[in-house]
Amino acid sequence: LYVREPEVNFGSVLPxxxxxxxxxxxxKNFFLNFNIDFQKGGxxxxxxxxxxxxxxxxxxxxxxxxxxxxxxxxxxxxxxVRVDGVDQDGKPVTYYVDAQTYYHQFQGSRISEASVKDLTxxxxxxxxxxxxxxxxxMGLGKALTGASFSIVARNPWLIHAKxxxxxxxxxxxxxxxxxxxxGTRSIGVNLKLNF
Numbered sequence: 001l002y003v004r005e006p007e008v009n010f011g012s013v014l015p016x017x018x019x020x021x022x023x024x025x026x027x028k029n030f031f032l033n034f035n036i037d038f039q040k041g042g043x044x045x046x047x048x049x050x051x052x053x054x055x056x057x058x059x060x061x062x063x064x065x066x067x068x069x070x071x072x073x074x075x076x077x078x079x080x081v082r083v084d085g086v087d088q089d090g091k092p093v094t095y096y097v098d099a100q101t102y103y104h105q106f107q108g109s110r111i112s113e114a115s116v117k118d119l120t121x122x123x124x125x126x127x128x129x130x131x132x133x134x135x136x137x138m139g140l141g142k143a144l145t146g147a148s149f150s151i152v153a154r155n156p157w158l159i160h161a162k163x164x165x166x167x168x169x170x171x172x173x174x175x176x177x178x179x180x181x182x183g184t185r186s187i188g189v190n191l192k193l194n195f
Contacts, residue, residue, distance in 0.1 A: 001097065002085065004109045010116045013176075016041035020125075029134070031150075035126040036159075037169070042119035045176035049165060050115040053103045058165075061103055071099045117177075118162035123169050128152040128190070146194035154186045 020037035052058040056072075065071050065082050073079025080096035081103075087093050106114060130150025135141050158167055170183035 001101070001105045002083075002109070002111055004111050008113070010113065011041075011043040013042055013044060013119075015039045015119060029132045031130050031132065031148075033126070033128045033130075033150075034124065036122065037125050038122040039169070040120050043116055044119055044168070044171055045112060046115045046117050046163075046166065047176065047178045048180075049117070049177075050106065050112070053114065054107045056100070056103065061099060065096070071102075074098065117166070117168070119168045119171070120160075120162040121158065121168045122160040123155070123167075124157040124159060125169075126152065126154050127156055130190070144193055144195060146192075148190075148192045150190045150192075152188050152190050154188075155183055156185055156187075158183075 018037070018039045020035065022033075022035045024031060024033045026032070049058060053061055056062070061071070063071055065078075065080060067078050069078040071079055071081050075096045075098055080098050083095050083097050083102065085093055105111065128150045130148050133147040133149070135144045135147050138147075140147070158169070161168055166177050166180075167183040170180070171177050
């Protein structure tokens with residue numbers, strides 16, 4: 001099993017940079033608006049992964065080892081998690097450890113490395129497609145100066161993320177992810193009338 005090394009710096013919660021692109025394009029009476037935001041770098045601690053691995057609920061705890069065998073099988077039967085490391089003399093060693101012992105070691109020793117995730121992401125935050133009505137042709141020019149109708153989608157697509165278990169753009173706690181609900185997508189309509 002691994003030996004805990006105190007005071008390891010896994011990086012900063014602060015990103016290297018953030019940004020976004022907001023654009024609007026139109027053709028005749030149709031218009032398309034979109035908003036993409038992104039973040040490069042930053043770290044967070046996932047308590048859900050930490051306890052999910054401990055309890056055997058994550059996909060990682062039911063995967064296959066490099067031999068092609070389920071890691072939950074007995075080590076004697078070709079199962080177990082492959083662990084590469086060094087011994088106390090610094091010599092490289094490789095062992096197979098039964099999955100429960102392997103994943104329980106992190107809670108007991110407070111080794112956090114496997115649960116520290118990267119906050120890098122690119123996300124389509126909002127997308128809307130609409131149509132501007134000609135109120136004069138519709139005979140509504142006396143009452144309205146303009147009218148438009150659009151379909152709006154919010155959070156429709158997480159384009160890229162270094163962490164696939166969670167939407168890093170939706171991390172709600174300052175120290176990391178703590179069993180939060182998944183991010184929501186919504187689709188709605190917008191009717192705009194100008195008087």
